[in-house]
Amino acid sequence: MQRRYLPKKIRVSLGSAMVLELIRGMLDAKPTTIYLLTYRPGKCFANCGFCSQAKTSNSKANMLSRVTWPPFSTEQVLSKIEHAVKGDLIKRICLQALNYPTVFDDILNLAKDILSRVRVPLSVSCQPLDKEQMTTLAEVGVDRVSIALDAATKELFDKVKGPLADGPYTWEKQRKALEEAVQTFGKGRVTTHLIAGLGETEKEIISMIQWCVDLGVYPSLFAFTPIPGTALGNRPQPVLGYYRRVQVARHLIVHGKTRYENMTFNQDGRFVNLGVPKEQVWEAIKTGSPFLTSGCLGCNRPYYNERPGGPMYNYPRPPSLKEITEIERQVEI
Secondary structure (H helix, E strand, O other), X not given: OHHHHOOOEEEEOHHHHHHOOOOOOOOOOOOOEEEEEEOOOOOOOOOOXXXXXXXXXXXXXXXXXXEEOXXXXXXXXXXXXXXXXXXXXXXXXXXXXXXXXOHHHHHHHHHHHHHHHOOOOEEEEXXXXXXXXXXXHHHHOOOEEEOOOEOOOHHHHHHHOOHHHOOOOOHHHHHHHHHHHHHHHOOOOEEEEEEEOOOOOHHHHHHHXXXXXXXXXXXXXXXXXXXXXXXXXXXXXXXXXXXXXHHHHHHHHHOOOOOHHHOEEOOOOOEEEOOOOHHHHHHHHHHOHHHEOOOOOOOOOOOOOOOOOOOOOOEOOOOOHHHHHHHHHHHOO
């Protein structure tokens, strides 16, 4: 009976659509998570300056970041997911949502239907929900929830997705939603996204990474990616050395090797010392782990903020020895 209320269409990231054999194509790196996006004819009610789905953007409606998300019949997609799970082709499903009045009903009904068909971890990435809604998602079996901060400071948040961007979000409500999500799902089962390159300093974004970790929220790091037609479409991507340094700091904090308070920064907000011996920093760099896509378990998001020809910001698979040697030159520690 519940399937009557499923949305007729759903968007699927291009790489996921290939894994599900909805379309044909060659993949340099296969996504290990199936990425879905709620479908509506128009764009999002939010107005994030970096997003092609923003209500005032001129970007194509089938884009999110650099990735194309073609729409398919929901029933066809869910049937393909059943087949892919049986073939052990995927580790997780990530259901992402635009902001519109009936979105929670769509999220809930999709989650129920997916989890009635397959036993695979399901993440929901969406706008802030109230505590009752999050409790409902947890009760139907959603594994984890993601609520994006994106910006590292309130000032930047207001400019890129809050009141100054004509957006519906506020810094205070976003952070409160993360706190309530942790209360509902538990520590380690809530994710947020932080975008490096919006104008923050290393000190500011590292401080926010520490806040997330202390709260029990897993901070996923992405590089700002300019998308034509968006409010920030002319802004350049962050310098690779800057991003590498933040990746290293994030890795050490997430793994409990150091803390923001133990670090020292210069007057420009660049870290001078990470609070651990340099030998330990270089050991972490040589593993290549700090530079992998930092999403939920099972998430590798190939080429979400880079082109296949590079430069690579987040690697969808372990970097090669040659790539690690290049990374060592980029870090500038």
